[in-house]
Amino acid sequence: MLLQSCWTLTGQEWLCTEPQCLPLVRAGTARGPSYGIVLDAGSSHTAMFVYKWPADKENDTGVVSEHSMCDVEGPGISSYSLNPPAAGTSLEHCLNQALRDVPKEKHAGTPLYLGATAGMRLLNIADPHVSDAVLRAVAATLKMYPFDFRGAKILSGEEEGLFGWVTANYLLENFIKRGWLGEWIQPQKKTLGAMDFGGASTQITFETRDMIEDPRNKMMLKLYGQAYQVYTHSFLCYGRDQVLKRLLSKLLQAESYQATVSHPCWPVGYNKSLLLSSVYDSPCTEKERPSLAFNTTVTLVGTGIGKLCALHVSKLFDFTNCSFSHCSFDGVFQPKVSGNFIAFSAFFYTVDFIQTVMGRPVHLPSDLKDAAETVCATSWNELLQKAPKLEKRLPDYCAVSTFVYLLTTKGYSFNNHSFPNIAFQKKAGETSIGWALGYMLNLTNMIPAEKPSFHKSMLYNCWVILILLFVVTTLTSLVTAICLFRYSKSSII
Numbered sequence: 001m002l003l004q005s006c007w008t009l010t011g012q013e014w015l016c017t018e019p020q021c022l023p024l025v026r027a028g029t030a031r032g033p034s035y036g037i038v039l040d041a042g043s044s045h046t047a048m049f050v051y052k053w054p055a056d057k058e059n060d061t062g063v064v065s066e067h068s069m070c071d072v073e074g075p076g077i078s079s080y081s082l083n084p085p086a087a088g089t090s091l092e093h094c095l096n097q098a099l100r101d102v103p104k105e106k107h108a109g110t111p112l113y114l115g116a117t118a119g120m121r122l123l124n125i126a127d128p129h130v131s132d133a134v135l136r137a138v139a140a141t142l143k144m145y146p147f148d149f150r151g152a153k154i155l156s157g158e159e160e161g162l163f164g165w166v167t168a169n170y171l172l173e174n175f176i177k178r179g180w181l182g183e184w185i186q187p188q189k190k191t192l193g194a195m196d197f198g199g200a201s202t203q204i205t206f207e208t209r210d211m212i213e214d215p216r217n218k219m220m221l222k223l224y225g226q227a228y229q230v231y232t233h234s235f236l237c238y239g240r241d242q243v244l245k246r247l248l249s250k251l252l253q254a255e256s257y258q259a260t261v262s263h264p265c266w267p268v269g270y271n272k273s274l275l276l277s278s279v280y281d282s283p284c285t286e287k288e289r290p291s292l293a294f295n296t297t298v299t300l301v302g303t304g305i306g307k308l309c310a311l312h313v314s315k316l317f318d319f320t321n322c323s324f325s326h327c328s329f330d331g332v333f334q335p336k337v338s339g340n341f342i343a344f345s346a347f348f349y350t351v352d353f354i355q356t357v358m359g360r361p362v363h364l365p366s367d368l369k370d371a372a373e374t375v376c377a378t379s380w381n382e383l384l385q386k387a388p389k390l391e392k393r394l395p396d397y398c399a400v401s402t403f404v405y406l407l408t409t410k411g412y413s414f415n416n417h418s419f420p421n422i423a424f425q426k427k428a429g430e431t432s433i434g435w436a437l438g439y440m441l442n443l444t445n446m447i448p449a450e451k452p453s454f455h456k457s458m459l460y461n462c463w464v465i466l467i468l469l470f471v472v473t474t475l476t477s478l479v480t481a482i483c484l485f486r487y488s489k490s491s492i493i
């Protein structure tokens with residue numbers, strides 16, 4: 001069992017005390033693969049993943065793959081605070097697809113989980129009763145399906161970071177591999193750090209040998225008999241959508257809430273009017289809420305000035321206070337980044353836009369900085385010409401690219417040497433990188449703490465067969481040789 005007795009973050013043994021911590025339910029005696037379903041209820045949207053693996057190989061690494069996925073129509077479940085039952089209804093289309101994707105005879109043996117992330121963490125801060133109502137509504141819908149529903153819960157930021165790390169390293173077979181005799185091989189590869197940039201929070205997770213000065217960031221794991229010390233931190237309000245909201249709040253504040261405000265991160269030629277209430281409806285901006293009427297409208301006018309944009313975006317971080325030997329930002333301890341990293345979700349979307357739409361490579365931090373400035377200096381019409389299909393997201397690539405540059409360099413301290421070790425990627429093979437797979441692997445006990453013993457016996461059996469074969473071959477050769485020798489002797493006489 002992953003994390004077993006090693007989970008030190010909350011000071012309590014984890015998951016095994018929860019009802020979800022059950023051994024994997026196998027699909028009766030039915031042949032063929034096993035399935036598992038995870039609904040990733042993110043702040044911006046919900047995605048359903050159907051996973052599949054050979055039924056007799058649960059404890060192997062890298063054998064679980066994504067069978068299918070489904071994007072839920074509409075916003076994330078936390079957006080249904082005024083109508084919680086609609087959060088449940090919104091999932092039906094994807095769940096109906098799951099009924100078709102998983103063979104009927106496997107439905108009852110297919111575990112089904114829903115994990116909600118930063119959007120629900122924020123709703124829980126704003127109004128815990130409403131967040132409970134939303135969770136109850138989605139659970140009620142999930143229970144109506146014939147799958148083995150194992151619970152709907154809000155993940156902590158640390159769980160979210162850790163399971164993203166588990167997913168990436170599991171898929172890349174960095175924990176353990178099977179040799180040709182069925183023996184376990186500890187690959188000499190180092191684990192891969194994981195960086196997730198969601199809509200409402202961002203996570204960084206990596207293995208380190210350095211001392212982790214803040215116990216809240218320290219995870220001790222034992223997987224397949226190997227111990228790992230992992231650093232993780234989740235920054236709430238540092239997801240893409242909340243960053244954009246916080247940036248608006250800073251700009252409005254800087255221009256004293258005038259009716260018309262310049263937006264240096266929006267392209268020239270792009271203007272938009274907003275209700276003040278849409279900026280201050282989140283716990284991330286609540287403290288900056290002005291005493292003005294909530295239904296006041298402000299007009300923001302894009303000016304596309306990259307350097308000024310960077311100045312405002314840098315105000316979103318606190319780089320000054322630190323009570324540890326080193327901090328990333330906001331007084332959060334972070335050891336030096338080490339090894340290779342995979343950066344997914346909006347890290348990938350942002351860098352992919354720079355590379356494919358803007359046609360600029362991103363190898364060094366300076367490439368990202370220059371590219372962000374170029375995006376900022378590109379007018380609205382030019383942007384629309386380059387990527388008409390991305391119209392909804394185009395105004396924000398300047399701010400988000402600038403944020404990713406500042407977060408990775410000034411925040412996480414990637415430099416010319418370490419930045420090229422980041423792979424901006426959303427998939428490993430055909431499977432999406434995110435916390436969902438790691439979450440399911442954990443809850444179904446598919447990553448054991450110890451090396452599974454049946455493989456040892458498999459190895460043992462292989463050796464016994466080989467030795468027997470050797471003995472039989474040697475004896476046969478010996479007998480044949482003696483017979484030949486006798487025969488030749490008798491024929492001479």
Ligand SMILES: O=P(O)(O)OP(=O)(O)OP(=O)(O)OC[C@H]1O[C@@H](n2cnc3c(O)ncnc32)[C@H](O)[C@@H]1O
Pocket residue numbers: 041042043044045076117118119197198199200201202239240241345346349350393
């Ligand atoms: O983890 P949390 O914070 O709960 O949020 P989420 O799970 O909903 O967040 P996603 O990774 O799905 O998306 C991160 C952000 O990227 C945005 N996004 C999603 N698809 C995108 C695309 O194709 N191009 C650009 N941005 C995208 C999305 O609106 C979010 O603001």
Ligand SMILES: [Ca+2]
Pocket residue numbers: 042043117198199345
């Ligand atoms: Ca997410």
